[in-house]
Amino acid sequence: MDVIGHTPAGGAPRGRSASIWDVARVAGVSQQTVSRVINGKARVSEATRAKVLQVIAELGYRPNRLAQALAGGPARSVTVLTSDTALYGAAATLRGMEEAARRAGFSVGISVLEPDLEPxxxxxxxNRPGEAVMVIAFDDVGVRVLRALPPDVPVAAAVERRPGEGAGHSAGHSAGHSADAEPWQIWLDDRAAAAHATRYLLGLGHRTVHYVAIPSSTSALAQRTQGWREALFAAGRPRPEPLQGGWSPRSGYLAVRSLLADRSVTAILCGNDDLALGVMRAAREAGREVPGDLSVVGFDDSPQSAFMNPSLTTVRLDFEGLGRACFGLLHRRLDPEAAPAVPVWSEPELIVRESSGPAPS
Amino acid sequence: MDVIGHTPAGGAPRGRSASIWDVARVAGVSQQTVSRVINGKARVSEATRAKVLQVIAELGYRPNRLAQALAGGPARSVTVLTSDTALYGAAATLRGMEEAARRAGFSVGISVLEPDLEPxxxxxxxNRPGEAVMVIAFDDVGVRVLRALPPDVPVAAAVERRPGEGAGHSAGHSAGHSADAEPWQIWLDDRAAAAHATRYLLGLGHRTVHYVAIPSSTSALAQRTQGWREALFAAGRPRPEPLQGGWSPRSGYLAVRSLLADRSVTAILCGNDDLALGVMRAAREAGREVPGDLSVVGFDDSPQSAFMNPSLTTVRLDFEGLGRACFGLLHRRLDPEAAPAVPVWSEPELIVRESSGPAPS
DNA sequence: TCTATGGATGTTATCGGTCACACGCCAGCG
DNA sequence: CGCTGGCGTGTGACCGATAACATCCATAGA
Structure with missing residues (x-):
């Protein structure tokens, strides 16, 4: 195979698509000049630049990102590590991340973390040592992976809670993002949201509120659980043991089945909307009416929740915004000068629908 | 917290992680021999292989996939192109694809196709010209992209229907996969499934069945719509115009709102479970009871459908299996010798639950 | 007129691998 | 004893880019 042989259409050797060399040859310049035009960094005369751009268009040339990365070009790819792409929260976060990354010209990889993964x-x-990573660490696999990541990999993570965070603090719109120890973690204020939902239910006259938890991401008390408990404590109400659920409707259904025989249970807060769906079914089967007999509140505001029967009162969480912000954080970390400001995301917001109402008298 | 692959002992120059050269030097062989050991292709003496493997472990060496790909090594990465990662069907398919690809040692990229994308x-x-691609082409953007893909990119796609397919044919378990014109497309037998669900409803005594369609992936009649119509035709029943829905519960809700005033409408088949959810809500608001007054059947068997109120009769589709098989197809295409047989996936199956019942008398 | 200066461009090394081929060695064979 | 043929291994080119450094040329200052 000849090295710089002639080419059919004046472009690339047969089969292969155009490389920087092909462009350089056709444009009558060196490949380095083409590189300069592509990256727009160094100065190139206007005439040369125009010529090169024209040849690039003619040949349909497109830089090979692999080669760019290999040669030490700027980072232009991220890998997202996440547990379950089918869960609404993770899926929505992923979507936000992907969108933001794509807009910034990054290519996005994805790798699912199985529960039994060795972190x-x-x-x-x-794809290479030092590749940038985003972790959706809403569960313990994610958190463990996050912890096991070598210090040389640039990472940003969407987490359930900020490890070691003291009292809740939120700076205006940007709840959860601070500049100390690990500024590359980002989260929603689950605790405040859970407390808010709990207070809402108490305000409806319920004596206390029960809670069905999603699996915790750490050994410590989950933020939602904590917010719920704190609200009960502050109001001087009984604090029942949280029920342990999973992520699925079925697990919510199973978790509360036995509880519902107790008519004194009149309000249940759920760690996500799927759990709430399962809880509402269990309630029906137990002959309890929602919301007449029993109020149910979910978490996440999944697309289905507004259409459930009854429609679900829930806490809306801006997962997509969180995902976008997470990428923003990573981007600033990779390229502090060029990266735009980290976009803001919305505070959790209680959406009141049909599934909650006054305590039965 | 010591991590594998982090801080080589005496191998690599400061900062950089170990390369094939470092391994070669420490092991006292050439880098080509190390490459042979890594890839396991060519024959290497047992002693040499052991020595190299030991050094690899010591140094925490890990091949750089970028460099491998650049140098023309075997393809070990795929990019999945999909429209909306939050929709159940697409999300489940993606999960199947990712799982299969990861197991085969491929890294998976993902890129979301916006509706207004220029195909x-x-x-x-x-990431490079000729990169392998999988397309989830359940909607028209996906199909257009699929069509616009240059012939040199290896592709496999999960599609709604087989373009130009004549009468339904399925070879044993592998409905939809044949070896002619475009053997890299794979699909579920939507048409048969829709026909089956329609016949099921007619069998319950309904005079006819209405249909709320998901957006079609082509200009031609969608497979689900077609199956529905054929079943009605075969049974000699009236064939009402299909109602056009979107993907969301809301669109289902809006699509049928006016229809429900007509009490002669007693059975509605929906293009997916979310639409069905919206339809059931519209029914409630119109004072129609499900299933007493109105039977509703969905499509997909999303995780929520079994817990809806009433629980939803629906067609279970093996999206994950489809995704796995899609990767299998691609794998065989990329590497006909080494790739294992394409895994089988399940046929669509009607799951009867509470939302359907005998026609009102 | 000679030279310092700096912008525009070319040259060479390098990134971390794979591939095609050459080479040395030892056994089997005529 | 010389040839042939595998097997195990090393050598050099190449993949498609970037980075550092070298070179060329024009213009301005001495």
């Missing part, structure tokens, strides 16, 4: 082995999934 | 521009998102 240290995730590095083997990266 | 020809997707090639710009690929």
């Amino acid at each position: 240290a082995e995730v590095v083997l999934r990266l | 020809a521009e997707v090639v710009l998102r690929l």
Whole structure:
């Protein structure tokens, strides 16, 4: 195979698509000049630049990102590590991340973390040492992976709670983003949201509120659980043990089945909307009416919740915004000068619908 | 917190992680021999292989996939092109694809196709010319992208229907996969499933069945719509115009709102479960009882459908299996010798629950 | 007129691998 | 004893880019 042989259409050797060399040859300049035009960094005369751009268009040339990355060009790819792409929260966060990354010209990789994954082995999934990573760490696998990541990989993470955070603090719109120890973590104020939902239910006259928890991401008390408990404590109400649920409607259904025989249970807060769906079915089967007999409140505001029967009172969480902000954080970390400001995301917001109402008299 | 692959002992120059050269030097062989050991292709003496493997472990060496791909190594990455990662069908398919790809040692990229995307521009998102691609083409953007893909990119796609397919044919378990014109497309037998669901409703005594369609992926009649119509035709029943819905519960709700005033409408088949959810809500608001007054059947068997109120009769589709099979197809295409057989996936199956029942007398 | 200056461009090394081919060695064979 | 043929291994080119450094040329200052 000849090295710089002639080419059919004046472009690339047969089969291969145009490379920077092909462009350089046709434009009558060196490949370095083409590189300069592409990256727009160094100065190139206007005439040369125009010529090169024209040849690029003619040949349909497109820089090979692999080669760029190999040669030490700026980072232009991220890998998202997440547990379950089918869960609404994770899926929505992923969508936000992907959108923001794509807009910034990054290519996005994805790797799903199985529950039995050995955290240290995730590095083997990266395309190269030092590849940038975003972790959706809403569960314990995610958190463990996050912890096991070598210090040389640039990372930003959407987490359930900020490890070691003291009292809740939120600076205006940007709840959860601070500049100390690990400024590359980002989260929603689950605790405040859970407390808010709990107070809402108490305000409806319920004696207390029960809670069905999603799996915790850490050994410590989950933020939602904590917010719920704090609200009960502050109001001087009984604090029942939280029920442990999973992520699915079925797990919510199973978790509360036995509880519902107790008519004194009149309000249940759920760790997500799917759990709430399962809880409402269990309630029907137990002969309890929602909301007449029993108020149910969910978390997440999934697309279905407004159409459930009864429609679900829930806490709307801006997962997409969180995902976008997470990428923003990573971007600033990778390229402090060029990266735009981290976009804001919305505070959790209680959406009152049909599934909650006054306590039965 | 010591991590595998982090801080090589005496291998690599400061900062950089170990390369094939470092391994070669420490092991006292050439880098080509290391490459042979890694890829396991060519024959290497047992002693040498052991020595190299040991050094690899010591240094925490990990091959750089970028460099491998650049140098023309075997394809070990795929990019999935899909429209909306939040929709159940697409999300489940993606999950199947990712799982299968990861298991086969592929890294998975993802790129979301916005509705207003210029199909020809997707090639710009690929990491290199000729990168392998999987398309989830359940809607028209996906189909257009699929069509616009240059012939040199290896592709496999999960599609709604097989373009130009004549009468339904299925070879044993592998409905929809044949070896002619475009053997890299894969699909579920939507038409048969829709026909089956329609016959089921007619069998319950309904005079006819109405249909709320998801957006079609082509200008031609969608497979689900067609199956529905054929079943009605075969049974000699009236064939009402299909109602056009979107993907969301809201669109289902809006699509049928006016229809429900007509009490002669007693059975509605929906293009997906979300639409069905919206339809059931519209029914409630119109004072129609499900299933007493009105039977509703969905499509997909999303995780929520079993817990809706009433629980939803629906057609279970094996999206994950479809995704796995799609990757299988691609894998065989990329590497006919090494790739395992394409895994099978399940046929659509009608799951009867509470939302359907005998026609009102 | 000679030279310092700086913008525009070319040259060479490098990134971390794979591939095609050459080479040395030892056994089997005529 | 010389040839042939595998097997195990090393060598050099190449993949498609970027970075550092070298070079060329024109213009301005001495």
